[in-house]
Amino acid sequence: MTQLATDNYLDFLNALQKKKLSTKFRSANAKFMPHELATSLGLTLPQAHAILVLLTSLKLCESRLLIYHLCSDPPVTSIPFGIGFPPLPWTCPECGAILNSYDEMTFDLLALPKEPIEFT
Amino acid sequence: MSIHQNKAEMIITLLKALDEITLDDPDTINLFAAYLYTPDPNIGSYLDKLRHYSGLTSPNKNELADAGNLLEQIAVLTFNGLQGVTSIKSFRSAGPQYDLLVSGDGLEWPYFTKLLYMQGVQRDIVIEAKCTKEKVSDQIFARLCSLMEINLFNCAGLGLFFTLNGATGFPDHEATTRQKKIGDARLRQVLFHARTGKSIIVFDKNDIFQLDKPATLIQLLIRKIRDIEQLSGLPTQSCDLPKEIDLPSHLGNIIGNTLDTR
Numbered sequence: 397m398t399q400l401a402t403d404n405y406l407d408f409l410n411a412l413q414k415k416k417l418s419t420k421f422r423s424a425n426a427k428f429m430p431h432e433l434a435t436s437l438g439l440t441l442p443q444a445h446a447i448l449v450l451l452t453s454l455k456l457c458e459s460r461l462l463i464y465h466l467c468s469d470p471p472v473t474s475i476p477f478g479i480g481f482p483p484l485p486w487t488c489p490e491c492g493a494i495l496n497s498y499d500e501m502t503f504d505l506l507a508l509p510k511e512p513i514e515f516t
Numbered sequence: 517m518s519i520h521q522n523k524a525e526m527i528i529t530l531l532k533a534l535d536e537i538t539l540d541d542p543d544t545i546n547l548f549a550a551y552l553y554t555p556d557p558n559i560g561s562y563l564d565k566l567r568h569y570s571g572l573t574s575p576n577k578n579e580l581a582d583a584g585n586l587l588e589q590i591a592v593l594t595f596n597g598l599q600g601v602t603s604i605k606s607f608r609s610a611g612p613q614y615d616l617l618v619s620g621d622g623l624e625w626p627y628f629t630k631l632l633y634m635q636g637v638q639r640d641i642v643i644e645a646k647c648t649k650e651k652v653s654d655q656i657f658a659r660l661c662s663l664m665e666i667n668l669f670n671c672a673g674l675g676l677f678f679t680l681n682g683a684t685g686f687p688d689h690e691a692t693t694r695q696k697k698i699g700d701a702r703l704r705q706v707l708f709h710a711r712t713g714k715s716i717i718v719f720d721k722n723d724i725f726q727l728d729k730p731a732t733l734i735q736l737l738i739r740k741i742r743d744i745e746q747l748s749g750l751p752t753q754s755c756d757l758p759k760e761i762d763l764p765s766h767l768g769n770i771i772g773n774t775l776d777t778r
């Protein structure tokens with residue numbers, strides 16, 4: 397288990413939030429999305445993103461940028477987080493539409509921890 | 517229910533997230549930078565044309581003029597890929613000709629200027645494209661210093677040259693030793709920064725050819741601005757290297773990183 401001293405990185409977390417985070421990140425095969433983390437811990441959406449992006453940059457999580465297109469409710473595909481938005485023109489793998497702008501696309505983040513993490 | 521965001525909303529959320537992290541780590545900044553700079557889809561073909569011109573051994577006057585226009589077009593495309601730009605202009609003013617003036621008034625821009633060590637309200641960028649066989653001289657460099665201090669005193673915080681061959685006095689990519697003295701345009705850059713706090717940096721063709729990849733504009737700007745004070749004596753490292761490593765062997769070996777031996 398990796399211990400993460402959050403005071404060095406994420407000083408907005410209180411003791412209860414650290415405890416809840418540690419419990420969540422202890423379970424195997426866990427997946428996290430920012431809005432779920434924000435709701436369950438009482439954080440803002442940017443704070444939830446900050447946690448997941450930091451864990452990604454510290455190589456404790458593998459994160460994906462989920463790509464949604466108007467043609468479908470679930471994400472149509474995902475790319476690794478940290479390489480920017482998908483390059484244009486972009487072909488929707490679901491409906492085959494060729495998009496020359498990001499207007500019909502929306503995005504979200506999905507983080508997959510590589511190992512259990514304890515937030516101290 | 518998932519709360520997915522459009523591109524603009526996602527960028528704002530990520531920038532606010534960056535503000536929540538109490539860490540100035542290159543890996544973290546690189547993750548965010550990829551969303552601040554998304555290359556214009558057309559820039560690749562323009563860079564290919566520039567490769568052609570830069571490969572000519574003795575370009576004629578027309579070819580140089582074409583390459584000059586091309587360099588200005590690449591500058592426009594570059595800043596078209598930067599999030600938060602709300603003003604992009606090129607015109608002859610009552611005073612001088614401006615190759616390009618770029619600024620942003622949106623929520624993204626303060627995060628961007630903070631990453632670039634820019635100060636206060638001086639948030640505009642002035643860009644000069646110089647397509648010459650020679651390096652940019654101290655005289656030309658001094659002209660941009662003057663524009664920033666006299667004409668754009670309150671607004672401009674960053675100057676940027678788009679060049680083929682860099683500027684005089686800057687560390688050479690071909691050099692086998694670390695540059696330990698400064699002079700010419702490099703000295704002007706350092707003196708101007710010391711006196712005004714503003715940075716003027718120089719992109720050469722090695723830098724420009726990297727601009728078709730996400731994050732590169734931000735990474736290059738940060739590295740070059742930082743080096744005005746650090747004076748490492750080395751050319752800017754490629755963005756293919758996510759971290760800048762410049763350590764002697766007894767330090768580099770222990771973290772298993774490649775070394776710059778100059």
